[in-house]
Amino acid sequence: MMPPGSLLSRRRVLTIAPLAGAAAVGVGFWAMLAGMGRGSFDPHDIHAPALNRQVPPFALPDQAPGHGFSSADLGAATAPLLVNFFASWCIPCVIEAPLLISLKGRLPVWGIAYKDRPDDAAGFVTRTGSPYARLAADRPGLTAIDWGVSGVPESFLIRPGGTIAWHTAGPLTQEIIDRQVLPLAAELRR
Amino acid sequence: MLSPELGRFALALACSLAVAQFVLPLTGAWRRDPRLMATAPALAFGQLACLALSFVCLAAAAIGDDFSVANIAENSAIAKPLLYKITGIWGNHEGSILLWSLILALCGGAVAWFGRTLPSTLQARVLGVLGGTAAGFELFCLFTSNPFDRVWPAPVDGHGMNPLLQDPGLAFHPPILYAGYVGFAVPFAFAVAALMEGRVDAAWGRWVRPWAVAAWCFLTCGIALGSWWSYYVLGWGGYWFWDPVENASLLPWLTGTALVHSAIVVEKREALKVWTVLLAIGTFSLSLSGTFLVRSGILNSVHSFANDPTRGVFILGLLALVIGSALLLFAIRAPKLSAGGTFAPLSREGALVMNNILLCAICAVVLTGTMYPPFASLLFGSAISVGKPFFDATAAPMALPLLAAMAIGPMLPWKRAQLAPVLARLWWAGLLAGIVGLAAARGLKGVLPIVAFVLGVWVIAASAASLLQRIGHRRGTAFRDSLHRARMLPRAVFGAALAHAGAGVTVIGLAAMSDASHAIVAVHTGDSVQLAGYRWTLTGLADAAGPNYRARVATIEVRRHDHLVTVLHPSRRDFASQNQTTSEVAIHTNGMADLYAVLGDEHDSGPGKDNEHTAILRLHYNPLAPWMWLGALIMAIGGALSLSDRRVRVGAPRRARNAVAVPAE
Numbered sequence: 001m002m003p004p005g006s007l008l009s010r011r012r013v014l015t016i017a018p019l020a021g022a023a024a025v026g027v028g029f030w031a032m033l034a035g036m037g038r039g040s041f042d043p044h045d046i047h048a049p050a051l052n053r054q055v056p057p058f059a060l061p062d063q064a065p066g067h068g069f070s071s072a073d074l075g076a077a078t079a080p081l082l083v084n085f086f087a088s089w090c091i092p093c094v095i096e097a098p099l100l101i102s103l104k105g106r107l108p109v110w111g112i113a114y115k116d117r118p119d120d121a122a123g124f125v126t127r128t129g130s131p132y133a134r135l136a137a138d139r140p141g142l143t144a145i146d147w148g149v150s151g152v153p154e155s156f157l158i159r160p161g162g163t164i165a166w167h168t169a170g171p172l173t174q175e176i177i178d179r180q181v182l183p184l185a186a187e188l189r190r
Numbered sequence: 191m192l193s194p195e196l197g198r199f200a201l202a203l204a205c206s207l208a209v210a211q212f213v214l215p216l217t218g219a220w221r222r223d224p225r226l227m228a229t230a231p232a233l234a235f236g237q238l239a240c241l242a243l244s245f246v247c248l249a250a251a252a253i254g255d256d257f258s259v260a261n262i263a264e265n266s267a268i269a270k271p272l273l274y275k276i277t278g279i280w281g282n283h284e285g286s287i288l289l290w291s292l293i294l295a296l297c298g299g300a301v302a303w304f305g306r307t308l309p310s311t312l313q314a315r316v317l318g319v320l321g322g323t324a325a326g327f328e329l330f331c332l333f334t335s336n337p338f339d340r341v342w343p344a345p346v347d348g349h350g351m352n353p354l355l356q357d358p359g360l361a362f363h364p365p366i367l368y369a370g371y372v373g374f375a376v377p378f379a380f381a382v383a384a385l386m387e388g389r390v391d392a393a394w395g396r397w398v399r400p401w402a403v404a405a406w407c408f409l410t411c412g413i414a415l416g417s418w419w420s421y422y423v424l425g426w427g428g429y430w431f432w433d434p435v436e437n438a439s440l441l442p443w444l445t446g447t448a449l450v451h452s453a454i455v456v457e458k459r460e461a462l463k464v465w466t467v468l469l470a471i472g473t474f475s476l477s478l479s480g481t482f483l484v485r486s487g488i489l490n491s492v493h494s495f496a497n498d499p500t501r502g503v504f505i506l507g508l509l510a511l512v513i514g515s516a517l518l519l520f521a522i523r524a525p526k527l528s529a530g531g532t533f534a535p536l537s538r539e540g541a542l543v544m545n546n547i548l549l550c551a552i553c554a555v556v557l558t559g560t561m562y563p564p565f566a567s568l569l570f571g572s573a574i575s576v577g578k579p580f581f582d583a584t585a586a587p588m589a590l591p592l593l594a595a596m597a598i599g600p601m602l603p604w605k606r607a608q609l610a611p612v613l614a615r616l617w618w619a620g621l622l623a624g625i626v627g628l629a630a631a632r633g634l635k636g637v638l639p640i641v642a643f644v645l646g647v648w649v650i651a652a653s654a655a656s657l658l659q660r661i662g663h664r665r666g667t668a669f670r671d672s673l674h675r676a677r678m679l680p681r682a683v684f685g686a687a688l689a690h691a692g693a694g695v696t697v698i699g700l701a702a703m704s705d706a707s708h709a710i711v712a713v714h715t716g717d718s719v720q721l722a723g724y725r726w727t728l729t730g731l732a733d734a735a736g737p738n739y740r741a742r743v744a745t746i747e748v749r750r751h752d753h754l755v756t757v758l759h760p761s762r763r764d765f766a767s768q769n770q771t772t773s774e775v776a777i778h779t780n781g782m783a784d785l786y787a788v789l790g791d792e793h794d795s796g797p798g799k800d801n802e803h804t805a806i807l808r809l810h811y812n813p814l815a816p817w818m819w820l821g822a823l824i825m826a827i828g829g830a831l832s833l834s835d836r837r838v839r840v841g842a843p844r845r846a847r848n849a850v851a852v853p854a855e
Contacts (some may be wrong), residue, residue: 009525011524012521012525015464015520015524015525016519016521017829018468018471018472018520019514019518019520019521022475022513022517023514025561026506026509026510026514028565028568029502029506030503030506031568032564032568033502033503036501036502037503037566041568042568043247070278089349090349091260091263091341091345091349092264094341094343094345095260095341100215154245171755187300
């Protein structure tokens with residue numbers, strides 16, 4: 001049996017310190033990752049668009065085979081809707097497309113083709129089957145800059161009245177749709 | 191034949207072998223069962239072979255433009271040059287994790303091959319720990335980062351590689367950097383094995399050090415290559431931005447440098463044992479955490495990587511297992527390691543302790559600066575960023591005493607030393623540093639760069655002085671005698687002197703760069719600009735086409751005293767398939783300074799004036815810039831030289847063993 005005093009000898013405390021320090025840092029990392037998963041912690045929020053603000057003013061031309069829209073259209077919306085920036089040259093958008101199509105019955109999806117040739121974007125939408133109720137083209141990518149889009153795909157959930165309720169960069173997954181998008185949209189409808 | 195499915199199968203098989211490599215040898219070492227321990231080398235070789243096959247399968251898919259593989263479709267294209275189809279394999283998250291696993295398996299294979307002279311329980315335990323770590327990474331690869339995932343419908347052509355990665359410097363950067371990161375897994379495994387054995391002695395120090403030195407050489411080259419890349423590809427005219435990704439590689443380099451030095455004390459004097467074991471664990475932990483931070487998206491960086499919390503959770507779990515269990519073992523076993531030899535504060539050991547303290551203090555400061563923003567954001571919900579001024583202001587003052595001591599340390603005797611005789615032998619080095627420093631002081635602005643410059647010269651001169659002392663060259667010695675002694679001197683001595691001199695060269699380059707000048711100008715064709723005593727004239731702008739991009743090329747004539755020095759061709763490349771534009775920097779170097787030009791945007795001056803373009807040019811004059819990377823190369827060569835020393839090589843005692851007839855065991 002070890003005498004109780006030696007359990008906390010100076011040497012022992014010193015050798016436990018690295019473990020304790022690493023554990024504390026690990027718990028911090030875990031909290032950050034959990035927050036990132038829930039969407040409540042974003043270390044990149046310097047670039048994130050301002051949540052809960054009105055969408056920036058814009059008016060975009062039609063993108064075949066749909067009708068374009070403007071910030072006024074979003075402001076006039078009476079139900080929540082999802083705005084999705086995409087491009088035909090983006091592989092994650094290909095992967096995301098079937099999810100958007102299955103989503104469109106439960107939540108309107110409006111699309112903005114980002115820095116894309118009109119023919120390419122039209123071909124992409126026709127091939128995969130369009131999930132988009134309205135479809136606009138942002139060829140110079142300037143509207144995307146105002147929205148704070150850093151790449152495609154990116155999706156924004158818009159409240160009735162045209163404020164941004166939620167945002168994600170990167171492709172939507174079934175998990176994001178089930179855990180975040182649909183519950184929030186249901187809440188906004190009430 | 192070499193299908194993605196075969197690659198995935200080989201990866202899964204490698205993972206199973208790694209699990210076996212973890213369980214069997216460790217059980218064998220615990221139960222003292224030689225048959226179980228003997229499985230370790232075979233399993234390590236098998237795991238290496240499977241991973242090599244898996245990597246070849248991915249390479250075949252990349253070269254064969256198999257865009258049904260998601261990873262290839264996202265990062266490759268038909269028009270991409272063959273070299274970048276190959277190097278593009280590790281230009282993305284999934285492929286780079288596979289490369290990481292492959293290098294880890296190579297380390298295991300190297301320990302199995304070169305470590306045949308190790309005591310069998312130690313070798314079994316080292317390979318067991320390596321196997322466990324490898325299994326974790328291979329599981330990570332299989333479950334969250336599978337490079338062989340298929341995409342449907344398969345695109346006709348790929349998305350193409352990030353054009354910034356389409357560069358020879360960056361193409362070979364990851365394998366070298368990873369060899370450094372992953373190489374520290376071997377000292378880590380040795381440390382954990384030593385804790386299991388409950389014994390650290392001089393022989394342990396002798397085995398660990400070559401592995402640490404080898405990893406350190408790779409990491410040094412990798413960091414230098416990364417810094418060089420950001421200098422000539424990003425076109426910002428700088429070399430180190432304290433970006434989190436850059437810091438992630440600097441942290442293990444700092445503790446790794448400390449490890450390389452403290453292992454000497456273990457080897458020669460059996461002191462600093464517990465500390466060295468902790469450094470070995472800490473260095474690899476920092477390598478792993480660096481990967482984790484970069485891959486999980488927790489840190490904000492100019493380098494774009496997949497930002498995926500799911501992956502982050504997996505890596506965090508892996509880190510908790512690997513680092514946590516190592517540190518737990520350390521907490522339990524380290525207090526029982528016997529303490530080693532005593533020494534006076536002023537001695538070779540004392541100098542090495544000081545080196546360790548300063549290196550670890552710099553590491554702590556950089557770590558704090560890197561981790562503070564995400565933790566502040568988590569705890570206080572405030573978005574802040576810690577920038578270059580913080581790191582410059584905190585790291586530099588600690589680097590200066592390190593340099594001052596670095597010159598004196600190698601000249602001190604072990605156990606107990608006196609400063610006066612050492613300084614007496616270094617008087618000419620001090621004088622030289624003073625004279626050169628005063629000469630440089632006229633050109634440099636600020637106290638810090640001047641002090642750094644002087645210390646850089648001091649380190650180089652003192653390295654030369656330490657060599658001269660070792661070969662006994664002083665007035666009255668016959669030159670032939672000195673030459674003979676030089677030949678008899680262990681190569682490790684030359685290696686150490688060279689590595690120290692390389693650090694001096696780098697510091698001189700860094701100090702001189704504080705005197706760099708630049709100008710951003712808008713010019714018409716034919717206009718001239720004066721910068722740093724040179725006359726820069728834009729003589730033309732033209733279009734050109736590359737294999738998968740269109741380029742706009744400027745022609746800039748640089749004259750000094752009406753004498754043509756060079757013609758620079760900076761350009762801008764448009765990669766249509768990615769909607770991305772890159773700048774190709776033009777650099778002319780004469781070894782003492784770089785002339786550096788970047789072509790920016792062009793504007794029409796007004797309506798109706800088609801040829802009245804103005805082009806934005808960024809012009810830099812960077813004195814001694816090449817010395818920064820040259821110094822790093824010299825450091826790595828110094829490390830390699832000391833590795834080639836017969837006494838240091840792990841296999842060295844082999845000849846003696848083979849000379850004796852070995853009876854069947």
